[in-house]
Amino acid sequence: MARNTEQTFISLGFRNWKKGRGAFDKHTNSKAHIVAVNKHTHTHNSVRMQLCSISEKSQEAARSALVKIVSSLRYLARQGLALRGHDNDEGNFKQHLEEKAESDPKLASWLLRNHAYTSPECQNEILQLMSNAIIRQIAKNIHALPVLQYSLIMDGTQDISGTEQISICLRYVDADLEPREDFVGLYEASSTTGEHLFRIASDVLLRLNLPFSGLRGQTYDGAANMSGHLSGTQALIRRQQPLANFVHCGPHCVNLVTQATCKSTPVIRDALHWIHELGCLLAQSGKCKTTFKDIAMSTTGSFTSIKPLCATRWTVRAPAIRAVLSQYNAILSALEEMASAAKVNDNTASRAHGVLQKLEAGNTVLGLLLGQEVITRLEGLNSSLQARGKTISGMLKAVEYVRQGFLSLRADAAFKAIYDKAVDFAADLDLQQIQLPHVRMPSRKHGGPAKHHTPATPEEYFRVQFFSAIDMATTQLHERFDQVSLGNLVKLEELLITGNKNMVVSLYPELDLQALQIQLAMFKANNTYTSCKEAVQILRGMPPEVRGLFSQVETLVRLLLVVPVSSCEAERSFSALRRLKNWLRTTMTQLRLNSTAVCHIHRDTLKALDKREIATAFIGTSERRVHVFGQF
Structure with missing residues (x-):
């Protein structure tokens, strides 16, 4: 290039435009021009190739930004956070992307030029x-x-x-x-x-x-x-x-049993009502709640809040009863202060005075202790039925255990222990003694020749109410869980445990009665079990070759496990x-x-999703997106 340099077309410039065409033709055939063209051809790509290279880099940056957009949406959805606020610029999604863009200049540059792929429509699609x-x-x-x-x-x-x-x-x-x-x-x-x-x-x-x-x-x-x-x-x-x-649903059934049991007994029903009134009184005023908290902390050193009782969730009343009984003295002191405080409005003072009178009665204490004995058992049953892995057979056995527990309470000794505890509780706090409520005499018009029985003592009167609550609980448990549709499942479990033939098997096309009997006989000869759960543990511990011998037994076990006992999974989604x-x-x-x-x-499943696969599916829905993002 040094030997063939022409300064006119490099540094000096061309001035003789009248003879320009001839000079240009001469320059085209000169060695300087030929050398320059050859050098440019061998060292530079064509314009088309340069444009393709730029497009590829742009698509690569776009794909990287799209993956980060998918990542941000996945994070916000997993945590249950709102994507946008009052406007999109102040929303969590936009701010999360800007936070990422601070350490990624390419993402920041791409977000400035492309706003369509962060729109609410694209968010919904992803x-x-x-x-x-x-x-x-x-x-x-x-x-x-x-x-x-x-x-x-x-x-x-x-x-x-x-x-x-x-x-x-x-x-x-x-x-x-x-x-x-x-x-x-x-x-x-x-x-x-x-x-x-x-x-x-x-x-x-x-x-x-x-x-x-x-x-x-x-x-x-x-x-x-x-x-x-x-x-x-x-x-x-x-x-x-x-x-x-x-x-x-099993927990719903227990809820209905608890509701019927508590409402059937006046002493328990009234005691729960006054707990609810106490919760409403403390919830309506921050001053009342602070007064109770200060007194409870000064007397017992601890504080448990008392809230109004839910009208439909009857199986959460046991903690409320325990909270009241454990802070009974502090509650009475707080009610006395609220009833006599000059700064408390008349409505609050009168309500506090009314609740105080009821809680000072020994009958209320007895109702709380009787209700605690009944509700705690049903609450435990309700909690046990809410797990995902529960089976029909396990539910029925749990219900039967609770029924037997209630029947064991139908003895004078059980009631006597609760009654004596209520008497001692009332005496320790200097409350009114347990009294026999006024009993109206029957009308002569409807009276028979027999003499009307009147309880002689409060203990005799409330014993009848307690036994009535127990009878209601046992009867309701039997009626609520004696469902006709469960008959086939009970017979199938009997078949699994005893091996005795029954015609229920013929209803299910996946069960082969002849093969099932042969496999059950061999399964029972080599294993000992008394429930479906134990049979499941045996099948899990078998090698695959041995487990394959009992395909019909496994199908029967799956049939017993697949039927749910509650709708709690749907409640959890609420x-x-x-x-x-x-x-x-x-x-x-x-x-x-x-x-x-x-x-x-499904947080764990969401976290395991491949962000590139989601981005690829998003790109493939439009030719324009393929042009913008290319392919991974």
Whole structure:
């Protein structure tokens, strides 16, 4: 280049434009121009290649930014946090991306140039892709079972905006014979009739490719639209699949038993009412609550808050009773101060005085102790039935244990111990003695020739009430859990334990009676068990080759495990609903609510999702996105 340099076209410039064409042609054929062209051709790519290289780098930066967008959405959905605030710029999603962009200049630059892919529409789409991936994994797990068996759990509630939300969960038994209950979505219901809820359930099962032929159980609460034997959801499903045994939710049954038991006995009913009034009194005023807290801390050194009793949750009353009994003296002192304080308004003072008079009565103390004895047993049963792995046989055995426990209380010694404790409690706190309430004489018009019996002592009078509560509890436990649909399952468990033939097996197409009898005989000859749970432990401990010999026994065990005993999994999703759709998020659409709920509840599964797969699915829905992001 040094030997062939022409300064005119490099540094001096061309001035003789009249002879320009000839000079240009001469320069084109010169050695300087030929050398320059050859050097440029061998050292630089074409314009097209340069543009492709720039496009590839731009797509790579876009894909990196998209992965971070998916990561931010996954994090916020997992934690149940709002994506946007009053405006998008101040929302959690935008701020989380800006926080990431501080340490990533490429992301910061890309976000400045591209706003469309952080819009609410794209957020909803990505959330839905993550939600669908989780639901597909659940359906895949069910389809991968040796025998297609699953159960349906449904319950409904209203969200903060008054929209009826139906929660649907599926129960199945995994490869380790462990029952699993998975939430699959919240669905808006325009009507709560049994037929409409049946259509919702059918649509969900159809979308998941789960046929009714594999449905073996269904569990709801006791509402007529769900459990009605003519037009309830369970009746409509059983017309499609008669083997879908309906189970009235066990904890709901215990709740109804507790409600009936407490309301049947005046002394317990009235004592619980005054606890509720005390909770309302303390809850309506911060000054009243502070007064009680200060007195409790100064006398006992500890403080337990007393809240109003829930009208529907009857199995949480035992802690309230214990809180009142353990702080009884502090409660009386606080009520005396509230009733006589000059700065307290008249309404509060009169209410405090009325509650104080009732709590100073020994009858109230006796009602609390009797109620504690009854409610604590039922509350323990309720808690034990809420676990995911509970089975029908285990539930019935637990109910029978509680019934026997109540029957053991029907003795004079049991009541005598409680009565003496109430008398000593009232004497220690200088309360009114337990008194016999006024008993009205029967009308002569309706009286018979026999003399009317009048209890001679308070102990005799309240003994009758206590025994009445026990009888009500035992009767209700028998009636609530003596469900006709559980008969087949009880017979199947008898077959597993005893090996005795019964005709229930012929109802289930997955069971071969002849093969089952042969395998059961061999299984019982080599193992000792007395319950379905023990049989499960034996099957789990077998080598795969040995376990394969008892395929029909395993199918029978799966059938006993797959039917749920409660709808608590749906109730748990309502807790997530309260966190996700609150007073600040009432305008959330159903699509975003359902997608976020699935992601929030299945946190571990969400965390295991591949961000690149979600981003790839997002890119593949549009040719424009393929042009912007390219391919991973």
